[in-house]
Amino acid sequence: STLFPYTTLFRSNLLNVCGVTDRLSQTAQNGLIKIGERAFENCPELVDISLPDDLAEIYASVFNGCKKLKQIKLPQNLTVIGENAFDSCPILTLKVYKRSYAHKYAEKNGLKYTLI
Numbered sequence: 001s002t003l004f005p006y007t008t009l010f011r012s013n014l015l016n017v018c019g020v021t022d023r024l025s026q027t028a029q030n031g032l033i034k035i036g037e038r039a040f041e042n043c044p045e046l047v048d049i050s051l052p053d054d055l056a057e058i059y060a061s062v063f064n065g066c067k068k069l070k071q072i073k074l075p076q077n078l079t080v081i082g083e084n085a086f087d088s089c090p091i092l093t094l095k096v097y098k099r100s101y102a103h104k105y106a107e108k109n110g111l112k113y114t115l116i
Contacts, residue, residue, distance in 0.1 A: 035062050037082065044068065051075055058085050063092075071095060073116065074102035081105045 034057040040046060042065035049063075055075045060082030063069060066089050073095040074081075081102065086092055086109075094113040096102040106113040 033057065035059060037061055038064070041065055053077070056080065058082060060084055061087070064088055066092075074100070076100050076102075078102050086111055 032052050032055055035055070037059040038061045039059075040049070040063050041061050043063075044066075045068060046063075046066045047068045047070055049069070049072055051073065053075050055078060057080035058074075058078065059080070061084045062082065063072070064084050064087045069089050069092050071093045072086075074097075076097040078101050086094070092112065094102065094106050094111055095116050096106055096113050098115050103113070103115070105111075
């Protein structure tokens, strides 16, 4: 299988954050432009994550089932958010820029959000 640099594509089968660390917070590196499917799915202790401003794509089910995840600031230039990316995140509030793709996604999918 081809290994992508994790600064370009963050995928669970390359670096499963839940299995590698018990930290409650994660910071994605600058240069990260895509987060692959199910990268953080069902991470029971993830409460906070910081995403870089140049992140462009979040694939399907990335944060699905992260029950303690409280908030995520979604970058202004985000252009893709996959299906079920934030499903089963009962206390999550998305921080989004007004009129951004993430803002439209949150409204369309009935997700709790605040404007930046």
